[in-house]
Amino acid sequence: MVDALASKGITSPFPIQEQTIPMGLGGQDIIGQAKTGTGKTLGFGLPLLQELGPNPEPGVKALVVVPTRELCVQVAEDLTLAASNRGTQVAAIYGGKAYEGQVEQIKAGAQVIVGTPGRLLDLASQRMLSLKDVKVMVLDEADKMLDLGFLSDIEKLFSQTSPTRHTMLFSATMPGPIVALARRFMNKPIHIRATDPDEGLTQANIKHVVYRAHSLDKDEVIARILQAEGRGKTVIFTRTKRAAAKLVEELGDRGFNAAAVHGDLNQEQRERAMAAFKAGKKDILIATDVAARGIDVNDVTHVINHTVPDDHDTYLHRAGRTGRAGKTGIAVTFVDWDDLHKWALINRALEMNIPEPTETYSSSPHLFAELDIPEGTKGRLASAGPVRAREPRAAVASGGRGRDGAKNDGSSRDGGSRGGADRTRTRTRTRSAAPEGAESAPKAEGAGTHDGTGPARRRRNRTRRPSTGSTPPPVA
Structure with a gap:
């Protein structure tokens, strides 16, 4: 494992690793608390892999429970790296992915499972995942599990494992419910805080x-x-x-x-x-x-x-x-x-x-x-080039509008004549002088308009505006 980590430039332990690895190798239950980004994964990962031996039998022997899919992938990658010179297989089990590939990894004999609570319980309920032979169980980022409402799921997972298992719990913060969970499911755990008392809560770097x-x-x-x-x-x-x-x-x-x-x-x-x-x-x-x-x-x-x-x-x-x-x-x-x-x-x-x-x-x-x-x-x-086509829309919106907000380009939908476009005025007059029968229900023969001058007005409009077409004959 040392050689595998050295191939990636990992040669010196961080404080949380210095304190937890010797305890973990001795089978001691641990509550590890340190700021995020200080190497907690290898702090529990190396003792876990060492406890399984260089060539463990097929089947789930270790379980690492994490709160999110992204963390699941990350932890599985770190453990895979540490076990790359061993006969230990690591499988990442989480939601959002097809069941088939994950089930195949379990059936192929993966000894270490890193998973999110929901998918683990789902596979366990379908009898595709058995946790009865788990020797080592780890809760990573336990406080986040509490935030996401996974506390009851964690208790169900604990209940499916052997009470003689080796348990390690790691978290950046340690709220009361997590401490209570540790007391219930851990055997005389040692609480390790890898922090500088003078540093304060935020990282100095x-x-x-x-x-x-x-x-x-x-x-x-x-x-x-x-x-x-x-x-x-x-x-x-x-x-x-x-x-x-x-x-x-x-x-x-x-x-x-x-x-x-x-x-x-x-x-x-x-x-x-x-x-x-x-x-x-x-x-x-x-x-x-x-x-x-x-x-x-x-x-x-x-x-x-x-x-x-x-x-x-x-x-x-x-x-x-x-x-x-x-x-x-x-x-x-x-x-x-x-x-x-x-x-x-x-x-x-x-x-x-x-x-x-x-x-x-x-x-x-x-x-x-x-x-x-x-x-x-x-x-x-500079490589982004000119601003994309938001400017033309702004130019249209900002220019050529009348006091009523209508465009003065002859395309106003309400037919307003502000702006002086002949086409707009022609259409406006056409609409106002349109034959009554073309816009409303048919009238009886001989019926006039509302002012009693229907026939004469229609003749006058036809004479002045021949381009509007002939007027439909009255319908009886």
């Missing part, structure tokens, strides 16, 4: 910048931040799926190479976007919080919160996408005027000492200075 920004100016500000000196891969978090889709389109128009991960995309689209981001084909990933815990990419330099997170835990997990594996990063947060109360709570909980975010616009000098943006940078790449 991340620079936190908070701006009070106007919603109509955010796209321009973001586009300028994306041109900062030394910017690498960037993750932008939005509050809604619609905002994510809109921002992808807007940045694409401006010449940036962005991908999106949100709930309106199917699983294949989400995986394709994540793969393109990790491979560097796309250097900007726009995501909702559904992906916040599955983005484990070491070279993310910037995280941008398009809107302020709902709470301080969400803020920590978003910001934790940068500054991973000991590197530095920048977290930029936009706070709308309506969300100042949310920021006040986050600022107080994380002790960030930024009570009043600086009012910032795309032209603000401090924006360029604080984020190393070259002077004169505009929110559009």
